[in-house]
Amino acid sequence: MTIKVLGPGCMNCKTLEKRIQIALQELGINAVVEKVEDYEKIALYGILRTPGLVVDEKVAHSGSVPTVEKLKEILFATQTA
Amino acid sequence: MEKFFAKHPVGTTALFLPAWIALYAALQPLTDALITLTGLVQGERLTEAVRFFVFEVPKVMLLLTLVVFGVGIVRTYFSPERTRKMLGGRSLFTGNVLASMLGIVTPFCSCSAVPLFIGFVGAGVPLGVTFSFLIAAPMINEIAVVLLFGLFGWKTALLYVGTGLSIAIAAGYIIGRLKVERFVEDWVYQIHANTDALEESIPSFRDRMQSGYGAVKDIVGKVWPYLLVGIGAGACIHGYVPENFMASLMGKSAWWSVPVSVLIGVPLYSNPAGIIPIVQALLEKGASLGTVLAFMMSVIGLSLPETIILKKVLKIQLIAVFIGVVATGIIIVGYVFNFIFA
Numbered sequence: 001m002t003i004k005v006l007g008p009g010c011m012n013c014k015t016l017e018k019r020i021q022i023a024l025q026e027l028g029i030n031a032v033v034e035k036v037e038d039y040e041k042i043a044l045y046g047i048l049r050t051p052g053l054v055v056d057e058k059v060a061h062s063g064s065v066p067t068v069e070k071l072k073e074i075l076f077a078t079q080t081a
Numbered sequence: 082m083e084k085f086f087a088k089h090p091v092g093t094t095a096l097f098l099p100a101w102i103a104l105y106a107a108l109q110p111l112t113d114a115l116i117t118l119t120g121l122v123q124g125e126r127l128t129e130a131v132r133f134f135v136f137e138v139p140k141v142m143l144l145l146t147l148v149v150f151g152v153g154i155v156r157t158y159f160s161p162e163r164t165r166k167m168l169g170g171r172s173l174f175t176g177n178v179l180a181s182m183l184g185i186v187t188p189f190c191s192c193s194a195v196p197l198f199i200g201f202v203g204a205g206v207p208l209g210v211t212f213s214f215l216i217a218a219p220m221i222n223e224i225a226v227v228l229l230f231g232l233f234g235w236k237t238a239l240l241y242v243g244t245g246l247s248i249a250i251a252a253g254y255i256i257g258r259l260k261v262e263r264f265v266e267d268w269v270y271q272i273h274a275n276t277d278a279l280e281e282s283i284p285s286f287r288d289r290m291q292s293g294y295g296a297v298k299d300i301v302g303k304v305w306p307y308l309l310v311g312i313g314a315g316a317c318i319h320g321y322v323p324e325n326f327m328a329s330l331m332g333k334s335a336w337w338s339v340p341v342s343v344l345i346g347v348p349l350y351s352n353p354a355g356i357i358p359i360v361q362a363l364l365e366k367g368a369s370l371g372t373v374l375a376f377m378m379s380v381i382g383l384s385l386p387e388t389i390i391l392k393k394v395l396k397i398q399l400i401a402v403f404i405g406v407v408a409t410g411i412i413i414v415g416y417v418f419n420f421i422f423a
Contacts, residue, residue, distance in 0.1 A: 007192075008192065008195070008390075010192040012190075012192070039195050039196065039199070039393050039394070040268055040272070042196055043196060043199040043200070043203070043269075043272045044272060046200065047196055047200070048161035048162055048165065048193065048196055048197050048200040048201075049161055049188075049189075049190070049193040049196065049197065050192060050193050050196055063160070063161075063188070063193075
């Protein structure tokens, strides 16, 4: 599983990265978390609000920082899908 | 408390609302009682400054909590994605009006200005319409509306919304007519992102209430230091600056005060919570409404950091046009108000 956190490096993006790490740890998933800070690359995913969360090249969430619980749901859903 | 609310958002709100009303109604007698208790002498400068602070801080906090909660719920009915869909292919003027109004209610944070700009323009929303949205979103700020309502009454609050809308509509329209597309960085037009990448689920009313609560936690949590400093400064002006002191500096007779206020206001940035209590105190000391509104709008609506972020997608000429058009709009509004409220 590859995970990307989209955002120019504002507060929300950093929080999202931290929470995603916690969620991965709690689920026991091994994944690479990559930060995408370049606007041109962010734009390619078509999100209108940062931070964005991309799981396996699919936009899973954008515009807010979900709770760790919600992130676990998202990760779990993509893993089983 | 937090966990409890997360489980029972509707019930907690039903519980809190009467408490809110009771507290708000009790503010004036409580303040009076407190002043009597401290033994401060009525009418003295220090007393008046303390009274201002003790009364305004809880009042503004109460108003803020309620309105941020309400706005948090309303915003769940809107999203930039849906707004973009509504704005796609609109003609210039209608598009500008719609974009400005959607700018008030669509959840938007200035850190998302760039992806939003790319997403709008890339999906065929006209440039001028996109600008109307980008101008209205920060300019007509819910915190500012609340504070203006709380400190000056509904007329001033309405006036502020009306003028903010007019500036956003007019500025976006003018930028649209100027045909400045060539000053947008070329790569913006080359991005053809998937515009329906994210499907949205419809939240339940409980979810919406939770969003409202989240907004309170987030916004009130961020804003309160600004508020304390702003009301503190306001209290000092209220207590210590002589009556009519500001008349010569920011009064109607000083014709140059409007553009100077805007010039000072543009590079400054403050949260509305910090600026409006000061505005109130300035008005009280003889500054005129138009000048003060112009100052406030240029501080809240045009911020240098946000404009610098836009440099990623706009060439410097277009940034200059953007600042120029909006600043001119604010100056005109300032003069109009000074003229009306003679």
